[in-house]
Amino acid sequence: MASTFIIGRSGNQPFKITADSVSNEHARVTIDNNGVWTLEDLDSPNGTYIRNASGEFNQVYKKIISEDTVIRLGRGGHHGCIFTGHQLISTPGDYSYEFRNLKKALARQQADEAMMQAKSERNGWISKCSGMAAIAICALLGSIDGINIDPNTRYILIASAPIIVGLLFRNDKAAMAQLRQKRQKLIVCPKCGRPLSEFDVENMICPSCKAR
Numbered sequence: 001m002a003s004t005f006i007i008g009r010s011g012n013q014p015f016k017i018t019a020d021s022v023s024n025e026h027a028r029v030t031i032d033n034n035g036v037w038t039l040e041d042l043d044s045p046n047g048t049y050i051r052n053a054s055g056e057f058n059q060v061y062k063k064i065i066s067e068d069t070v071i072r073l074g075r076g077g078h079h080g081c082i083f084t085g086h087q088l089i090s091t092p093g094d095y096s097y098e099f100r101n102l103k104k105a106l107a108r109q110q111a112d113e114a115m116m117q118a119k120s121e122r123n124g125w126i127s128k129c130s131g132m133a134a135i136a137i138c139a140l141l142g143s144i145d146g147i148n149i150d151p152n153t154r155y156i157l158i159a160s161a162p163i164i165v166g167l168l169f170r171n172d173k174a175a176m177a178q179l180r181q182k183r184q185k186l187i188v189c190p191k192c193g194r195p196l197s198e199f200d201v202e203n204m205i206c207p208s209c210k211a212r
């Protein structure tokens with residue numbers, strides 16, 4: 001059975017929208033007989049957006065979506081409205097489906113962060129050990145007849161080895177910061193959009209708006 005939702009301040013979606021940058025008839029979602037979801041912007045002045053895997057919202061005009069797609073109508077914050085496609089077909093006020101998805105998203109996020117952390121620690125050790133390696137190489141070279149490293153060169157080599165090796169791994173910090181940013185954008189309340197703690201996700205309730 002195909003169904004069509006006109007979404008907006010005077011739309012027929014099963015939840016109320018009052019945000020001031022959302023039009024009366026802002027967007028349309030059609031679910032066809034094959035279960036294909038299509039989202040269309042109805043020439044709204046403030047636009048229709050969907051969230052990508054990194055948590056950024058991109059403007060769309062007509063797009064195939066899924067019931068897990070996070071949709072934003074209008075501007076961000078209090079001026080717009082953010083909801084998951086599933087909200088159109090669920091009992092109003094029931095966010096259990098979204099919280100179950102959040103649990104999965106959090107598990108993926110934790111795995112990514114743990115992998116990055118391990119990589120960064122390993123690289124940290126390599127940087128630390130490189131000073132020792134430089135000492136060993138100097139000693140080795142010094143033991144070969146005919147090669148004479150003067151003390152200044154030796155000092156510079158040993159002191160700069162960890163810095164040079166550290167530079168090779170400088171992207172680790174940036175990647176970790178990016179992961180934390182992603183967590184802030186993805187692990188958020190499906191109703192009010194505020195960031196949720198791991199505890200909140202585990203308990204499947206938002207402490208701010210009490211959505212569950």
Ligand SMILES: [Zn+2]
Nearest residue numbers: 189192206209
């Ligand atoms: Zn909330």
